[in-house]
Amino acid sequence: MTQIAINTTQNVNINFEAASVGERILGYLIDFIIKIAYSVAILLLLFNVFEFDDTIRDWDYWSTFSIIAIILSPAIFYTVTLESLLNGQTIGKRIMKTQVVKIDGYQASLPDFITRWFFFILDFYTFSGVIGIICIVSTKKSQRLGDIAAGTSVISIKNKVNISHTILENLEEAYLPTYPNVIKLSDNDARIIKDTFIRARDSKDYATLIKLRQKIVEVVEVKEQIQSNDVEFISVILKDYNYYTQNM
Structure with missing residues (x-):
C-alpha cells in the first residue's frame, strides 16, 4: 500500500x-x-x-x-x-x-x-x-x-505502520490506536510525559497524574476520553504516540 x-x-x-x-x-x-x-x-x-x-x-x-x-x-x-x-x-x-x-x-x-x-x-x-x-x-x-x-x-x-525505532515501548502486533491526535505531540513532549508519568505512577502522586492528564487533553485536543483511570489514559496516549511515530 x-x-x-x-x-x-x-x-x-x-x-x-x-x-x-x-x-x-x-x-x-x-x-x-x-x-x-x-x-x-x-x-x-x-x-x-x-x-x-x-x-x-x-x-x-x-x-x-x-x-x-x-x-x-x-x-x-x-x-x-x-x-x-x-x-x-x-x-x-x-x-x-x-x-x-x-x-x-x-x-x-x-x-x-x-x-x-x-x-x-x-x-x-x-x-x-x-x-x-x-x-x-x-x-x-x-x-x-x-x-x-x-x-x-x-x-x-x-x-500497524512500520516504525524503525520505538522510543517509548514495544506494542503488540494487533494494537490499534485510540487517539490519532497524538501526532500533535513532539518527541520531546512524549519523553517528558513518559518521565513524569513513570515518576508520578511509581510514587502514587495522584495530583500530578491528574494535572498531566489535563495538560495532555488540552494539547492533544481529546474530545472523547474512553479511559476513566488517569494511569490507563496516559498509558494509552504513550502507546498511541509510539504507534504513529518513527524517528527519521
Whole structure:
C-alpha cells in the first residue's frame, strides 16, 4: 500500500498507510446504504403514514422541493456532519477503519470537510466515479480532487505502520490506536510525559497524574476520553504516540 509521509507541526515525520481504493469504496457504500435507508424510511413514513402528499398537493414546485430537501437534509449532509463530529470518520469509515487527515500535520477542520464533500459530486458522480478513482491511484498521496483541494487524504488505521525505532515501548502486533491526535505531540513532549508519568505512577502522586492528564487533553485536543483511570489514559496516549511515530 501507499505510504503517506506527514510532517507534523512539531516537525515530527510520521508515515501513515493510505487507505486503498477498495477500502474507500466499501466505506462509501456502507454510508450510502445508511443514507438510502434513512431517506426511504422517512419518506414512507411521511407519505404512507401521515399522508403528507395531501398536504403538499397544492404547493408550488419550489415549496415542495424545499420541504423535501429539509426532510432529507440528514442524508444530504451526513458525510460532512459525521466527519466533523467524529474526527474525520463516518460510520462507514469507522467500520473500514479509515480516517480523513490533513497532510500538513494540522487537524482537519469543518471547512476541509465541506470542501471534500463539495468536490465529491465531481469525483464520484461524474463518469461513474472514474475521475475520483483515477486521482486516488495516480496521485502520490492517494488523493481525489476533493482531498487535493482540502489538503487531506484518507489513511488506514487498521494495520500497524512500520516504525524503525520505538522510543517509548514495544506494542503488540494487533494494537490499534485510540487517539490519532497524538501526532500533535513532539518527541520531546512524549519523553517528558513518559518521565513524569513513570515518576508520578511509581510514587502514587495522584495530583500530578491528574494535572498531566489535563495538560495532555488540552494539547492533544481529546474530545472523547474512553479511559476513566488517569494511569490507563496516559498509558494509552504513550502507546498511541509510539504507534504513529518513527524517528527519521
